Amino acid sequence: MSDRAEAAVRVIEGSLRKRGRLRDSHITLAHGSGGKAMRDLIEDVFVGSFDNPALAALEDQAVVALSELASHGDRLAFTTDTFVVNPLFFPGGDIGTLAVAGTVNDLAVSGAKPLFLSCGIVMEEGLPVEALRRVVASMKRTAEQAGVYIVTGDTKVVERGAADKLFINTAGIGVVPEGISISARNARPGDAVIVSGYLGDHGTAILVARNELALETQIASDCQPLNGLVETMLRACPDLHCLRDATRGGVATVLNEFAQSSGVTIRVREAALPLRQEVKGACEILGLDPLYLANEGKLVAVVPAEAAQRVLAAMRAHPAGEHAAVIGEVTGEQAGVVVLQTVFGGERIIDMLVGEQLPRIC
Amino acid sequence: MKYVDEFRDPEKARTLAKEIRDLVGRIERARRRPLQIMEVCGGHTHSIFRYGIQQMLPDEVEFVHGPGCPVCVLPMGRVDDCVALAERPEVIFTTFGDAMRVPGSKKSLLQAKADGADVRMVYSPLDALKLARENPGREVVFFGLGFETTMPSTAMTVLQAKAEGLRNFSLFCNHITIIPTIKAILDSPDMHLDGFLGPGHVSMVIGTRPYQFIARHYGKPITIAGFEPLDVLQAVWMVLRQIAEGRCEVENQYGRVVPEEGNAQALAAIHEVFELREFFEWRGLGSIDHSGVRIRDAYAEFDAERKFSVPNVRIADPKSCQCGEVLKGVIKPHECKVFGTACTPETPLGALMVSSEGACAAYYSYGRIELGSKHGRLQHGGPQRRINP
Numbered sequence: 072m073s074d075r076a077e078a079a080v081r082v083i084e085g086s087l088r089k090r091g092r093l094r095d096s097h098i099t100l101a102h103g104s105g106g107k108a109m110r111d112l113i114e115d116v117f118v119g120s121f122d123n124p125a126l127a128a129l130e131d132q133a134v135v136a137l138s139e140l141a142s143h144g145d146r147l148a149f150t151t152d153t154f155v156v157n158p159l160f161f162p163g164g165d166i167g168t169l170a171v172a173g174t175v176n177d178l179a180v181s182g183a184k185p186l187f188l189s190c191g192i193v194m195e196e197g198l199p200v201e202a203l204r205r206v207v208a209s210m211k212r213t214a215e216q217a218g219v220y221i222v223t224g225d226t227k228v229v230e231r232g233a234a235d236k237l238f239i240n241t242a243g244i245g246v247v248p249e250g251i252s253i254s255a256r257n258a259r260p261g262d263a264v265i266v267s268g269y270l271g272d273h274g275t276a277i278l279v280a281r282n283e284l285a286l287e288t289q290i291a292s293d294c295q296p297l298n299g300l301v302e303t304m305l306r307a308c309p310d311l312h313c314l315r316d317a318t319r320g321g322v323a324t325v326l327n328e329f330a331q332s333s334g335v336t337i338r339v340r341e342a343a344l345p346l347r348q349e350v351k352g353a354c355e356i357l358g359l360d361p362l363y364l365a366n367e368g369k370l371v372a373v374v375p376a377e378a379a380q381r382v383l384a385a386m387r388a389h390p391a392g393e394h395a396a397v398i399g400e401v402t403g404e405q406a407g408v409v410v411l412q413t414v415f416g417g418e419r420i421i422d423m424l425v426g427e428q429l430p431r432i433c
Numbered sequence: 434m435k436y437v438d439e440f441r442d443p444e445k446a447r448t449l450a451k452e453i454r455d456l457v458g459r460i461e462r463a464r465r466r467p468l469q470i471m472e473v474c475g476g477h478t479h480s481i482f483r484y485g486i487q488q489m490l491p492d493e494v495e496f497v498h499g500p501g502c503p504v505c506v507l508p509m510g511r512v513d514d515c516v517a518l519a520e521r522p523e524v525i526f527t528t529f530g531d532a533m534r535v536p537g538s539k540k541s542l543l544q545a546k547a548d549g550a551d552v553r554m555v556y557s558p559l560d561a562l563k564l565a566r567e568n569p570g571r572e573v574v575f576f577g578l579g580f581e582t583t584m585p586s587t588a589m590t591v592l593q594a595k596a597e598g599l600r601n602f603s604l605f606c607n608h609i610t611i612i613p614t615i616k617a618i619l620d621s622p623d624m625h626l627d628g629f630l631g632p633g634h635v636s637m638v639i640g641t642r643p644y645q646f647i648a649r650h651y652g653k654p655i656t657i658a659g660f661e662p663l664d665v666l667q668a669v670w671m672v673l674r675q676i677a678e679g680r681c682e683v684e685n686q687y688g689r690v691v692p693e694e695g696n697a698q699a700l701a702a703i704h705e706v707f708e709l710r711e712f713f714e715w716r717g718l719g720s721i722d723h724s725g726v727r728i729r730d731a732y733a734e735f736d737a738e739r740k741f742s743v744p745n746v747r748i749a750d751p752k753s754c755q756c757g758e759v760l761k762g763v764i765k766p767h768e769c770k771v772f773g774t775a776c777t778p779e780t781p782l783g784a785l786m787v788s789s790e791g792a793c794a795a796y797y798s799y800g801r802i803e804l805g806s807k808h809g810r811l812q813h814g815g816p817q818r819r820i821n822p
Contacts, residue, residue: 357556358479358789415662416443417485419799425778 091115098198103228116203117190117224120211125187125222133222135187143246148183150174151242159202159236161280163272163291167209169367170239172296175217176316179298180370182253182305183245185217190224191240196231206237217296219243250309257312258333260403263379265372267300267386268293268394270322271350274364278353286356288349294367300391304372307385313373316366323362323421325371326409334406339399339421341414359428362411362421373401440661441484449666450489456673462627463493469625469762470494470672473615474632475502475790476660482799484662494669497762498785498792500614500718501632503579503607504531505784505791508714509748511607512537517744518574518605518737519550525568526552527561528576535787538748558590558604565594565602574737578607582634584726585699588706591728591735603737606728609713611635612643613724619651623763628672630665631657633687638703640695641683648681659687706732714747716784717756754783759792766796773797 091111101108118127125133140147154170164172171188178185190210194203214221221241272293279286297316304311313333315325322344330337346361354361368391374382379397386392399412409421457463472478478498481487487496500506512535519526519542526542533543533554546552551571555561561575577587587604594602611632618624631644636657647655654675658668668686675682685691706729713725728736737743750756754776755769766772766785776782778794785791789798 413484414441414443415446415484415486415489417488419482419485422798425798 093200096200098194098196098200098203098228100196100228100230102194103226109226113224113226116200116207117226120207121190121214121221122211123220123222125220126224133187133189135222140186140244140246143184143186144248144251146183146247148178148181148185148245148247149242150177151240152177153238153240155235155238156277157235158280159206161292162276162289164294164367165206165209166237166239167206168213168292168294170241171210171213171217171219171221172294172367173318174241174243175213175219175296175298176318176368176370178243178245179296179301180253180314180316181245181247182251182301182311182314183247184302185219185243185245185296185298188214188219188221188241188243190221191227191242192224193227193229193234193238193240195234195236196228198236203237206239213296217298248305251305251311253311253314255313255315255329255332258329258335258337258373258401259312259375260335260401261376262312262373262401263376263397264326264337264339264399264401265374265379265383265386265395265397266317266322266345267297267370267372267392268368269345269347269350270317270366270369271354271361271364272347272369273367274321275350275353277365278357286353288353290347290349290353292367293369295391297368297370297391300370300386300389303385303389303392304382307381308374308378310378311372311374311382314370316368316370318367319365320424321361321363321365322369322371323360323409324423326421327407327423329371329373330409331407333401336402336404336406336408336410337399338402338410338412340412343396343398345394345396345398363424363428376400440659440663442663445663446489446666449663449670453494453666453670453673454491456670456677457491457493459677460493460673462676466625467493467495468627468673468676469497470628470630470669471497471499471618471626471762472630472658472665473499473501473611474630474635475505475788476632476634477630477658477665478502478792478795479790480660480662480665482795484665486662486665489666490669494673495762497626498759498766498795499629500618500715500760501580501611501635502785502788502790503583503609504535504788506609506715506717507532507535507578507607507784507787508716509536509538509750510714510744510746512541513539513748514743514745515542515576515605516540516545516550518741519545519552520548521572521741523572524551524741525564525571525573526550526576527555527558527564527573528552529556529578530554531788532576532578536781558587559593562590562594562597562599562602565599566597569601571601572740573602574741575602575604576607577604578609580609580611580632580635581638581703582632584608584703584707585638585696588699588702591706591732592702594735595732600734603735603740604728605737605743606707606726608707608726609715609724610709610726611639613721614715614718615644615647617718617721617724618761619647619653621761623758624761626653626762627676628653629655630668630672631655631683633657633659633664633691636685636687636691636695638696638699641685641691641693642695644683648683652681654681654684656684657687657691659690705729716750717754717760719757750784751782756783756785756793759785766793769793 091114386395707726
């Protein structure tokens with residue numbers, strides 16, 4: 072081989088060994104075709120960002136040592152969730168933050184230590200690559216915050232019109248430490264009900280970000296991982312009875328699930344609900360009930376009465392729980408009922424929502 | 434919260450509740466049967482249930498939840514017309530959120546949307562106008578409904594469309610007017626009402642004078658009431674004070690918002706765009722003369738009923754529903770034959786189960802504590818409270 076030919080081979084081999092680089096400005100069907108464009112996308116956008124050995128191996132699966140899992144506890148927690156949100160970006164976060172925090176939180180509220188996530192992405196042809204990079208950067212940041220690794224994934228591209236910009240599925244595994252037993256069935260009369268902070272921020276932020284209301288508020292979504300907060304709570308009281316993050320359907324839905332699963336009544340004091348003025352205002356204008364608004368970084372806990380103040384103090388010392396409040400207590404009059412004691416001294420039932428909340432005409 | 438929390442002061446509420454009890458003690462009629470006060474407006478119904486106001490009142494005072502939720506009283510045939518309009522391929526059908534769930538004879542707008550119709554939720558008719566500007570190749574129809582509260586903004590939107598020369602905007606007009614409706618209730622032979630809480634938002638537009646006939650001709654006291662819980666309690670106290678003193682007048686508790694003469698500009702816009710229909714069908718109440726409005730000929734180009742053909746079929750209310758009797762206070766919502774069985778918020782048969790402001794939906798969702806007090810289920814420390822399953 073001539074010198075020139077050898078040099079050419081070196082250039083070719085060198086470029087083949089280089090990590091793929093995505094130069095397109097928009098996602099095309101080629102990015103889902105399994106060919107070079109897809110490889111470039113995966114290596115540049117995902118492997119480059121999430122940056123961990125299990126993913127960088129680029130196998131069809133992530134392989135995790137059982138000994139590593141077993142070092143954290145005695146039971147595996149496994150969950151999945153799919154994220155669709157309009158708009159993709161909103162004050163306080165984006166679909167990427169949601170996709171990681173949501174799955175981390177679903178693991179955390181079982182008391183599990185979240186460890187590994189998968190990430191399945193469906194993109195609509197024409198999605199700006201810049202938007203994808205922003206979302207992936209948010210996923211990386213949120214995963215770091217939560218201390219989890221995104222170790223495997225999948226990418227699909229569908230034709231324009233077949234999906235709305237970007238959908239993300241994340242599944243997660245975590246490990247539940249020995250002795251922890253948290254369940255919606257564990258609420259007992261006498262227990263205290265605690266929420267971790269201001270309610271309805273995410274739901275209000277999304278309504279405002281859709282720009283349908285022309286409301287001038289600065290409200291930001293609360294989406295954040297809660298595993299750190301849960302660890303703090305468990306240190307203060309290993310015997311947490313019920314724990315759930317209050318996402319779609321809001322706090323009202325979680326309380327109903329607790330009341331029904333445990334066969335108890337839950338009494339909530341309206342005056343004790345932590346609500347921002349902006350959320351109260353938006354709800355007044357639209358005729359919505361903040362108890363049903365979505366949250367993405369808030370949890371509801373049912374704890375033994377004697378531990379309530381200890382748990383509350385621990386929560387308030389954590390950034391994700393600084394506005395935590397005891398909002399009510401569990402009683403035993405009737406199974407499956409949630410009662411709100413209004414600021415006004417009256418009472419009303421808080422039911423499961425029928426359909427979705429729709430703004431009232433007047 | 435500035436200007437909201439002031440109207441939710443529990444201490445003031447307790448004082449008012451005590452004064453109401455004192456007043457009731459002075460009213461001879463209350464010893465023979467409960468005093469029935471109708472809150473005409475759905476917004477009041479909502480407040481009464483949301484804050485548990487009924488529980489603060491003595492048993493001798495009963496609320497009758499009137500016909501004032503425009504979503505509830507929309508007849509099924511009109512919903513079918515909406516669906517027919519929405520299913521036209523060229524149409525973008527725009528509506529307020531809570532009207533989307535109202536069942537027609539075959540489907541609701543929400544179901545039509547799922548089936549492919551372009552139905553969009555808006556917060557104001559001006560949003561519909563904006564859509565018309567942005568989509569010159571489509572026909573944007575706005576579903577106008579509500580009493581005099583929402584009528585001015587719809588009228589102004591039609592005037593604006595005319596001023597801009599928009600050719601692809603029209604209104605499917607289902608606006609209704611409050612006075613003939615109250616009159617129809619008062620004329621009903623089985624009516625036992627002792628007084629009225631007048632609708633605050635409607636009165637902001639029409640003023641207090643149009644209610645004079647209620648006091649003069651029918652001898653019933655009426656107080657225009659605001660929507661905060663203290664407003665409602667104070668208005669109840671004002672109605673009872675009239676009864677105790679043997680007076681029948683129109684009083685205005687909501688003076689901070691409602692002027693005696695109403696809002697001249699809003700009334701002018703309504704009068705410019707709308708005229709009375711000879712009759713209009715109501716769910717649960719049947720046809721009421723001059724209770725609805727239509728678009729005047731001068732604005733015919735913006736009238737969806739004239740621009741497109743709509744089926745305009747009248748559909749009878751389900752036979753089992755007793756909405757009319759509930760509306761007139763003859764029976765309570767839970768005394769209806771199908772309440773909570775065939776008719777629930779998930780599968781509403783009758784008008785009053787449709788919107789969250791409807792009396793039956795409010796009873797179903799919020800009011801089981803009141804119902805339960807007759808059935809002895811839920812108890813806790815302090816005064817006995819009970820809930821029906």
